Amino acid sequence: MNYFVIYSLYVLLLSLLMGISTWKLFKKLGINPLFAFIPFYNYYLILKKAEKPAWWTVFAYFPVVGPIMISVFHLYLMRLFGKTSTTQRVLTVLLPFLYIALVNYDAKTELEAPEYLLPGEEEEKHGKESFLGSVTFAVVFATVIHVFITQPFGIPTGSMERTMLVGDFLFVNKLNYGFRMPMRPVSIPFIQGTIWDTGEKGNPKDDPKSYVEAVKLPYFRFPGWEEPKRNDIVVFNYPDDSVHIAIDRKDPYVKRLVAEPGDVMEMRAGRLFINGKPEVRMGDAQVQHSYEVYTSSQLDIPSLYDLYGFLPVVEQQTTNGYYYHFQGLTDDVAKELSQSSLVLSINEIIEKKGDKDLSYYPDVNKSIESQSFVPSTKINYSSTIFPHDKNWNMDWYGPVTIPKKGTTVILTSQNIRLYEKIITVYENNTLELKDGKFIINGRPTEKYTFAYNYYMMVGDNRDASLDGRYFGFVPETHIVGKPMFTWLSVEGLFQDQNSSYQANGKSLRWDRMFKATNTGELHKTSYTWLAVLLLIVFFGWEYIMNFIKKFKK
Template sequence: MSALYFYLFFLFYPYIAMWWKSFPKAGRKSWEAFIPGYNYAIASKIAGQQAWWALLMIIPGIHIIMWMIFNVSYIRKHGFFSLWDTLQGIFFPFIIMSKIANDENIKPEFTTDWENQKDIERRKNGDHLVLFLTLPIIGHLVALTLGALQKKKKGRKTIIKEWGDSILFALIAASAIRTYVFEPFQIPTGSMEKTLLVGDFLVVNKVAYGSKVPVTPLSFPLVHNTIPWINVKSYTQIEKLEYTRLPGWTDVQNYDVVVFNYPSGDTAVYDPRMPNGLMGHDYHGIVNSEARRLFEESIDRNKIPNSNALLQERRKKLSTQYNGQVLDSVMQLEAQKLDRNLQKKIEGIYGEFIDNIDFWKNKARHEIAVNKRTFSNGEGRMIDHYGVVYRPVDKRENYIKRCIGIAGDSIEIRDAQVYVNGKKAPIFEYQNLQFRVKNINIPSPRVMKAKYGLEINRDYYNNGQVMNLTASELDMLKKDYPDAIFELVNPQRKNVKQQSASEKVNNLNYYPKSFNHNNTVANFESFWVPKKGVTIELTPHNVAWYERVITAYELHDFEEKDGAYYIDGKKTSTYTFEMNYYWMMGDNRYNSADSRVWGFVPEDHIVGKASMVWYSKDPNGGVRWNRLFTGIK
């Protein structure tokens, strides 16, 4: 539902609540109830709250909470304290407001006598309800515990009332700050190592690029999309806004470290075993992987000849004709012939998969969403999960990467070197690449960490035969080990026309996830980052790059039929972009799920600029004191 309806409701509510009748009972003028905004300030004063709280009615999401607070405070000022009264005040205050307006015996003079046990008991259940809704379960239990321990002093509010008021306002203030100014963020994965480390706690500056008004503002305070421990979503879409961004200090710049909503997170596999209920990082990648698995499981293995068995059988037949070296030479030719035939058979099988990819994708989606099962490559087994969930833009997972390309840039990656508009992108201080290492005797892990800052299983594997190194770390190792050989891990791109069917299937691993675009972790074909207002000619080559932009982010129907393109049912050969887009990459280049996997990041997904590490906890134990309150660059 659009927020406009809520604001219209709040505008007319004072008239529905008949405040023009109840205001005079508090010594105010009837006309004060008819002035929008001002009437809420007066109602707040009558209820014993600060008049400026009425300003909070402007903030989406918070306005609904403030409306409830005004109502509960207002009816309590007129003597309505029971659990039932409080529930009405929060969710349906119209009946009590009518009583207040029309019953001349009800005056706004009620004050709780904190020395009178009857008054305290009268409001106790209502106070518990407010505290429970303010901070479910936790706040309630804390207040009960402290209330049991506290010795009540005459004339003082109960601890339940004190905690309820304090927590309520603190959460409102914290929610407003978190939504529009700063937000804490924890680094969950190693994709930005070694610029940012797992266990770093960041401050995300939302004002820098302009605060984004939440699309789903009515949400449980101080959590993102899931309430911890109970694994239920933390928001409701009763109120839904259009994308709006307040003015900021600057635009997103090349090479900024940016926090954004995960662009491939519109649909997510919900697995409570994983952080925030996510399994994997890319639903669309999971669908491709599951489609391939289901297809390969369907293949009748008996139709694929066993080359070893055939060779042995052929050797027996030919052994009577040839002897010794002659037989070996003949068998080499036979093996090559069998290999070609087998390869041709396999190519035909995968060609069938390519021709029927939509069928297998639909089958994969059914397996994931309905059967709630999928294969985990990491665990090497099938996993049961809770199915698929849809998430609105502002409730998709928060990700952090470096912005390599802004709207209008041309990007290309050659041998792990990024080129932006034809120029080499900077090599950042902690950016690291992956190398195969030969002729080196690795010291103990303690020495590697103390001398070079390298950690086993994070920076080097297989006894040092594979290393992830920054430029400075590479220089140090080359100096200390002059005989060592460091070869950049460099998966090369292959011309699509020269690719076999099985090789084309692997093209689905990298954006644009098309059989006809071969990109790798270290080499990407040249492409253009979409810019708002720019019109492009649609071609078979670039449609794969921009179809998701057109459909998922700019919400148009797109269809290709008989070589022609149709957008929202109309035939066209061009498209004009409605938003700016960005290309994000992790500094840990060989261990980062980033734009190379899921593509462009729309401007409405940008959350803020990562500005400072305020705390850092080593997953292996201890605090990284040297990282506290350090800037991010």
């Protein structure tokens, strides 16, 4: 069903509950009780009676923001009838329509007479209300920015080193590719999926969620001013997040979009080829590969870290010297390192062609031939190459064509694992094999037409990245946005478990803060002006509004 049809049904349901639980209160306020049932207008009238900014009404039914504002409006209504104790406020917020209904149908409920205050007391009360109003606005303003415009995102792993550093915090623009409406509109602001982790022994699916799963809306995206294109750095929701069903609540990942819909992507000996040609890299792309290095004596790793930056490495002493496994070196760094007098040999680590990256492997071909095909459910996607019936690995992958919206493919036993997840998970169809034929939504067919565009996302740190080579294609429904700039960068904030050496302490990388990302340029544009503007609006809104009021007088 259409997003806005379901959205409208929710609004009508809330308005019905509002009317049933407040119509007598409206009557006591001198308002036609029928107005209690009219969406937006009912809250507009409450704000007018409470002498609060009426324009706040526009936020009444916004996803995520709406529940906050509705709770505020309810508190204002209850205050008009003297329900101001801590217990009464808590009940108003936690059991809104139930508690308000009890007040509404209580024959003793009366409109509270205006409180008489001495001049000093009046100023004190006005100051408290002004403070609470500022806090409310700050929370709502930040929530609107976070949900509808740009969202902060941290880099905890080295999959995009050295293009994006571990400890970078980005602002992600949600509008470039078109804003995706929230699919779980009732949620706690600023928390992505889980409120807290119950621990290693608990089931992550049982961790308390930051959203109400029962209140859900379908996927809908407004048009953007650009399409995701090859070489873009993109933030998206991790497709194989098994904890969260809601697409927009799955864990956010950041990778480079290496192949667009319709492209043919292939890895040959660790090198990426698109449409049969070597990849064309952006100017700021720092692609890395893993290397093994044998030396005659111990390397000064801290000095190398200071020289080259992020340098995950495992060190082992051998009978003839030392062995080092560098998780990610660029070709230039590897060349410089090879020129050291201590280095006996340096070789890029490349998996053998035909070896599978594998943790669980069903006998797919046998199950297809025996006509007992069942969509796979036991595969550990995080450590098994995609698709799971190919003799591929990180360094020898493909060729594979990226699915494009509107394109039709012939389904066979050789390609069904490639498209199975698209058909059943991303595009919500049923799939089975019966009498040698594929059955989609109860109908025999040998063809399938893709409903969405898909993309291949791969990390710049090619041998230390959980990316599309493992979880497969990323559908357009999972795209969050495009990184805009780095607002904070802290070295040593996240520790690498695969490295023998860690940064000593934590320090700010001032040269990266408020610098643009995703431009492809070595010298980045500064967004300091935007950060200052947002801080002024966020913290100074009340002062700005008071100044405008005084100016008008």
